[in-house]
Amino acid sequence: MGANSRHPSDGASVLIVEDERDLAELYDTWLSDSYETEVAYSGTEAQERFDEGRHEVVLLDRWLPDISGDEVLETIRDREPNGKVAMLTGVSPDFDVIEMEVDSYVLKPVTRDELRELVDRLRHLAEYQRDVQELYPLIAKRTVLESEKTADELAVSEEFATLTDQIATKKERSRASIEATDNEDVRTLLKGEPPRKPREHDR
Structure with missing residues (x-):
């Protein structure tokens, strides 16, 4: 190779x-x-x-x-x-x-x-509408932050709060586009709320 x-x-x-x-x-x-x-x-x-x-x-x-x-x-x-x-x-x-x-x-x-x-x-x-293309990276970033940061760190972060608000707004505006998405993995990520994996010091 x-x-x-x-x-x-x-x-x-x-x-x-x-x-x-x-x-x-x-x-x-x-x-x-x-x-x-x-x-x-x-x-x-x-x-x-x-x-x-x-x-x-x-x-x-x-x-x-x-x-x-x-x-x-x-x-x-x-x-x-x-x-x-x-x-x-x-x-x-x-x-x-x-x-x-x-x-x-x-x-x-x-x-x-x-x-x-x-x-x-x-x-x-x-292949998707622009609203879906804009929403996907926001949710992907939220998901990785939720897996790596503690609940306390997320709660006090203004950046994370802004991200969460942006996702909520874009999901509402993109509802029809999300439903029309034919890739199951993409649709699941856009619609779902993946559970945050707890870190050791969260327990």
């Missing part, structure tokens, strides 16, 4: 940005039977390889050895504001994730099925 992997003719194009080579090649193996995949092992390489006309989904590590994933994200957004980007990282999110222009924030480790489902959900987002 490497920077150029198997390229199914009918698959979406996925750019994998991961500096740990074994992990990058594992992701490549998991995805390349269904998607056209390309791997970048550094932030600089990702900036060079990203093609706004070809890469539908970017899986982006936040902690890279040369430049940060945040900087790579800025480059991607400058070139393709509507591209689908997931932070796939070992860096636990703080409340600054709310302002990040990512469609999903996923903590390592992930399984093969989780990774493939993530790419599939992000691909389908582009």
